[in-house]
Amino acid sequence: MARLFGTDGVRGVAGRDLTAELAMDLAVAAAHVLGDAGAFAATGRRPVAVVGRDPRASGEFLEAAVVAGLAASGVDVLRLGVLPTPAVAHLTAALGADLGVMLSASHNPAPDNGIKFLAKGGFKLSDAVEDEIERRLGEEWSFPVGSAVGRVRDAYGEADRYISHVLTTMNAALDGLSIVVDCAHGAAHMVAPEALVRAGARVEAIGARPDGLNINSGHGSTHLDKLQQVVVSRGADLGVAYDGDADRCLAVDHTGAIVDGDHIMAVLAGAMHREGLLAKDTVVATVMSNLGFKLAMRDAGITVVETAVGDRYVLERMKSDGFNLGGEQSGHVIMLDHATTGDGLLTSLHLLGVVAKSGVTLKELASVMTPLPQILINVKGVDRGRAAVPELVAAVAAAEAELGETGRVLIRPSGTEPMIRVMVEAASEEHATQVAGRLADVVRTACAS
Numbered sequence: 001m002a003r004l005f006g007t008d009g010v011r012g013v014a015g016r017d018l019t020a021e022l023a024m025d026l027a028v029a030a031a032h033v034l035g036d037a038g039a040f041a042a043t044g045r046r047p048v049a050v051v052g053r054d055p056r057a058s059g060e061f062l063e064a065a066v067v068a069g070l071a072a073s074g075v076d077v078l079r080l081g082v083l084p085t086p087a088v089a090h091l092t093a094a095l096g097a098d099l100g101v102m103l104s105a106s107h108n109p110a111p112d113n114g115i116k117f118l119a120k121g122g123f124k125l126s127d128a129v130e131d132e133i134e135r136r137l138g139e140e141w142s143f144p145v146g147s148a149v150g151r152v153r154d155a156y157g158e159a160d161r162y163i164s165h166v167l168t169t170m171n172a173a174l175d176g177l178s179i180v181v182d183c184a185h186g187a188a189h190m191v192a193p194e195a196l197v198r199a200g201a202r203v204e205a206i207g208a209r210p211d212g213l214n215i216n217s218g219h220g221s222t223h224l225d226k227l228q229q230v231v232v233s234r235g236a237d238l239g240v241a242y243d244g245d246a247d248r249c250l251a252v253d254h255t256g257a258i259v260d261g262d263h264i265m266a267v268l269a270g271a272m273h274r275e276g277l278l279a280k281d282t283v284v285a286t287v288m289s290n291l292g293f294k295l296a297m298r299d300a301g302i303t304v305v306e307t308a309v310g311d312r313y314v315l316e317r318m319k320s321d322g323f324n325l326g327g328e329q330s331g332h333v334i335m336l337d338h339a340t341t342g343d344g345l346l347t348s349l350h351l352l353g354v355v356a357k358s359g360v361t362l363k364e365l366a367s368v369m370t371p372l373p374q375i376l377i378n379v380k381g382v383d384r385g386r387a388a389v390p391e392l393v394a395a396v397a398a399a400e401a402e403l404g405e406t407g408r409v410l411i412r413p414s415g416t417e418p419m420i421r422v423m424v425e426a427a428s429e430e431h432a433t434q435v436a437g438r439l440a441d442v443v444r445t446a447c448a449s
Contacts, residue, residue, distance in 0.1 A: 003131075003134070004134045004137075005127075005130040005131075005133075005134060007310050007312070008106065008114070008116060008124075008310075008312070009102075009114045009115050009116035009117065010022075010026060010114060010115045011105050011108070011112060011113070011114035012112065012113075012114075013111050013112055013113075014056070014058030014061075014062060014111065014112065014113035015058060015061075018058075018062070018113055018114065018115070020061055020062065020064075020065040021065075023062045023065035023066050023069070023115060024065040024066070024068055024069040025069065025137050025138060026066075026069070026115055026117075026133065026137065027065070027066040027067075027068075027069025027070045027073070027101070028069040028070075028072065028073050028141060029133045029134075029136040029137050029139070030070075030099060030101070030117050030133050031047070031049070031069065031070050031073035031074070031075045031099075032073065032136060032139075032141070033129065033132050033133050033136060034098060034099040034117065034119060034120070034129075034133075035047030035048075035049060035070075035073070035075050035098045035099050036098070046074055046075060046076045046148070046150055046151075047074070047075045047076070047098040047099070048075065048076045048077075048078065048095070048096070048097045048098055049070050049075050049076070049077050049078070049097055049098065049099045049100065049101060050077075050078045050080055050088060050091050050092050050095060050097045050099075050100045050101070050155070051063060051066055051067055051070070051077055051078070051079055051080060051088075051100075051101045051102075051103070052080040052081065052082070052083040052084075052085075052087065052088035052091075052100075052101070052102050052103070052187075053081070053082060053083075053102065053103035053104065053187075054082060054084075054103065054104040054105075054186050054187040054215060054244050054245050055082050055185070055186060055187065055189070055210035055211075055212055055215060056103075056104070056105070056110055056113055056212060056213075056215055056244075057110070057212035057213060058110075058111075058113045059082075059103045059104070059113060060212075062103050062113055062115070063079070063103055066101055066103065066115065067079065067152055070101075070150055071149060071150035071151070071152050072143055072149065072150070073141070073143065073144070073150065074143075074144040074148050074149060074150050075098075075099075075150040076150045076151050076152075077150055077151070077152045077153075078095065078097070078153060078154075078155040078158070079152065079153070079154045079155060079156075080155055080156065080158055080159070081154070081156040081159075082187055082189075082190075082210075083159055083162065083187055083191065084162075084186075084187045084188050084191065084192075084242075084245055084246035084247065084343070084344065084345065085102045085104060085106075085116065085187070085245040085246065085247040085341065086162075086246065086247055086339055086340075086341050086342065086343035086344070086345070086346065087159065087162040087187075087191065087246075088100050088101075088102045088118065088122075089102075089118055089122035089123075089339070089340050089341045089343075090122060090161075090162050090165055090339065090340070091122075091158055091161065091162060092118050092120070092121070092122040093120075093121050093122040093340065094161060094165070095155075095158070097120070098120050099117060099118060099119060099120065100117070100118035100122060101115065101116070101117055101118070102115075102116040102118070102245065103115060103116075104116065104187065104244060104245035105244065106243055106244055106245050106247065106248075107184075107216055107220065107221065107222045107243040107244055107248075108216070108244070109215075109216060109217070110212070110213045110214065110215050110216070110217070117130075117133070118340075121340065122340040122341070123315070123340045123341070124312050124315065124340075124341060126316075159190070159191055162191065163191055163194060163195045163198070165338075166195060166338070166343070166345055166346045166349055167195060167198060167199060167349070169335075169337075169338040169346065169349070169350070170199060170349055170350065170353050171353065171357075172353040172354075172356045172357040173199065173200040173356065174196070174199045174200040174201040174349075174352050174353065174356050175200040175201075175356070176200075176202075176356070177200070177201045177202065177237050177238075177352060177355065177356055178201070178202045178204075178234070178235075178236045178237050179196055179201045179202065179203050179204070179236060179237065179238060179239065179240065179352065180203075180204045180205075180206060180227060180230050180231050180234060180236045180238075180239035180240075181193055181196060181203055181204070181205050181206070181208075181239065181240050181241075181242075181348075182205075182206050182207040182219050182220055182221075182224075182226065182227040182239065182240070182241035182242070183205060183206075183207045183208045183219070183220070183242055183246075184207050184215060184216050184219045184220025184221065184241065184242055184243055184244050184246075185207050185208070185209060185210040185211070185214045185215045185216070185217065185219055185220075185244075186207075186210065186215050186216065186220065186242065186243065186244035186245060186246060187244060187245050187246050188242045188246035188344065188345060189205075189207070189208040189209070189210055190208075191345065192205075192242065192246065192344075192345050192348075193205040193208060195345055195349065196348075196349070196352075199349060199352070201352065204230070204234060204236070206219065206226060206227065206230055207219030207220060207226070207241075215244045216243065216244045219241075220241055220242060220243050220244065221241045221242060221243045221248055221249065221250045221330075221331055221344075222243065224241055224250065224252060224258055227239045227241050227252055228252050228256035228258075229256070231252050231254065231256055232254075232255070232256045235254075236254065237254055237355070237361070237362070238251055238252060238253050238254055238259075238352075238355065238361075238362045239251060239252045240344075240348040240351070240352075242344040242345070242348075243331075243344070246343075246344040246345060247311075247332060247341060247342040247343060247344055248261070248328075248330055248331035248332045248333075248342055248344050248347075249264070249331050249333065249344035249345070249347040249348045249351075250264075250330075250331045251263075251264065251348070251351060251362065253361060253362040253363035253366065254361055254362070254363060255363060257363065257366075259362060259366045260329055260330075260331065260371075261289075261327055261328050261329045261330055261331040261332065261333060262285075262289050262290050262292070262293040262329050262369065262371065263293075263366040263369060263371075264327075264331065264333055264347060264351055265283060265285065265289075265293065265325065265326075265327050265333060266293055266296050266297065266366070266368050266369045267351060267354055267362075267365045267366060267368065268325060268333070268335075268347075268350060268351065268354065269283040269297060269300070269302055269325055270300055270302070270368060271354045271357075271358075272324075272325060273300060273301070273302055277324075277337075278302065278324070278325060279322055279323050279324040279325070280303070280321075280322065280323060281301065281302055281303060282302065282303040282304070282305055282321075282323050283297060283302055283303075283304055283305070283323070283325050283326060284304075284305045284306075284307060284314050284317050284318050284323050284325070284326030284327075285304055285305070285306060285307075285314070285326065285327065285328070286306065286307055286308065286309045286310070286313070286314060286328050286329075287306050287307070287308065287309060287410055287412075288309050288328070288329055288410070288423070289304075289306075289328070289329055290329065290369075290371045290372060290374060290425065291372050291406075291407065291408050291425045292369045292370050292371040292372045292425075293369050293371070295369070296368050296369035296370075300368070305317060305321070305323065305326075307326075309328070309412075310328075311327065311328055311332040311334065311341070311342050314326040314327060314328065314332070314334060315334055315336075315340075315341065318334060318336050319336070323336070324336045324337045327342065328342075331344070331347070333347040335347070335350065372406070372407065372425040372426065372427065372432075373425065373426060373427075373428060373429035373431075373432045374423065374424070374425045374432065375423070375424050375425075375429070375432040375433050375435075375436040376421060376422070376423045376436075377421070377422045377423075377436050377437070377439075377440045378414075378419055378420075378421050378422075379419060379420050379421075379422060379440050379443045379444055379447075380417070380418065380419045381418055381419075381449065382418060382419065382420050382443055382444065382447040382448060382449055383418065383447050383448065383449040384413035384414055384417070384418055384419060384420055384447075385413070386446065386447040387411055387412075387413040387420050387443075387447065389446050389447060391442060391445070391446040392411065392439075392442055392443060392446050392447065395438070395439055395442040396409050396411060396439065399424070399435050399438070399439060402435065403424075403425075403426055403431075403435065406426065406427040407424065407425050407426035407427060407431070407432070407435070408424075408425050409422075409423070409424050409435070409439065410422075410423040410424075411423075411439070411443075418449055420443050420447060422436055422439045422440050422443060423436070424436040424439065
């Protein structure tokens with residue numbers, strides 16, 4: 001049977017894949033694994049959980065199911081309402097909760113939804129803990145009664161605690177900056193514009209009218225066209241865009257050019273390095289970060305440590321080795337001195353702070369790195385377990401020798417499909433296309449299923 005938890009919680013079409021029954025069962029299992037549910041009789045203390053969601057219509061019934069499962073298991077619940085994932089993570093720690101729950105499918109369309117669990121302290125769960133929750137689904141429980149049942153109360157005012165927190169991390173006011181912020185009709189539609197205004201910026205918000213069905217629709221970090229148009233037409237200094245649960249951030253400069261996660265990490269890493277704030281003069285990135293980013297960091301005297309794709313793997317490496325900045329090209333940026341997970345609002349505030357403090361444009365700051373052309377070919381219908389066959393290994397070695405220091409090759413088997421991904425970066429798009437095409441042909445021949 002396929003693993004229920006994916007790379008970021010349990011996701012699916014709400015009401016079909018992710019039902020109220022499944023949500024309740026997951027909450028019950030999580031209460032026992034993360035919250036030591038059932039310990040009230042011995043300690044007289046009920047565990048505490050915080051629950052937040054993005055504005056999806058399905059979040060309403062899923063929230064009710066999760067809250068019911070937690071309270072029925074003897075867990076007190078604080079309903080935070082509509083808030084970004086990083087806000088729920090922060091409040092899990094700030095309120096001393098035993099676990100946190102976020103209902104969101106991030107950048108996915110409105111019919112999808114998801115359940116993310118957070119451990120005490122606001123950190124994402126390890127694979128082992130997720131597996132334990134999944135293993136205990138449907139177990140026969142002895143549910144509490146009387147004074148041992150969980151109590152539920154609304155805690156919508158805690159949003160201000162999160163806003164105050166992210167503002168206290170800044171070392172530069174944004175006075176004079178004109179910003180367009182695209183909230184993806186998502187979880188940041190209230191907190192992000194307010195935080196940016198309180199930081200001193202002049203703010204125009206778009207994608208800030210969620211109706212439960214329009215999340216990520218034509219807006220947000222996966223649809224930057226509207227933001228580019230508004231920034232240029234208004235003559236704004238720059239724009240920032242979040243995804244549906246605001247754990248990622250991308251930007252556009254005053255000309256409308258996109259500033260992706262690699263550019264943002266390069267700007268932040270450089271600024272932190274110059275100020276002596278970058279732990280071990282190292283930034284953590286995934287294998288998908290552009291070679292241009294790595295070359296720029298090398299030139300700046302900054303080491304790049306690579307992980308597998310996924311912000312959870314970036315975070316694990318940061319925690320284990322004592323690094324404080326890492327992220328992904330997609331805009332998941334983790335600033336571990338201030339947050340336990342990727343935080344789009346925090347990222348944007350610090351990026352804007354560098355702009356304000358430097359007195360130069362985001363375009364000029366982002367020019368510290370020149371991305372190399374990147375070609376990705378998904379070769380489908382092959383045996384993904386044969387990605388290390390000798391013929392392909394030899395072909396990759398030959399391609400790497402041909403590209404030299406101005407290019408690279410990455411072969412990645414899909415984690416879920418009979419597919420192998422071929423990614424090539426080179427000094428020119430034409431060269432990258434040629435090399436990627438040759439390697440894809442080798443994959444089709446050598447890795448046939």
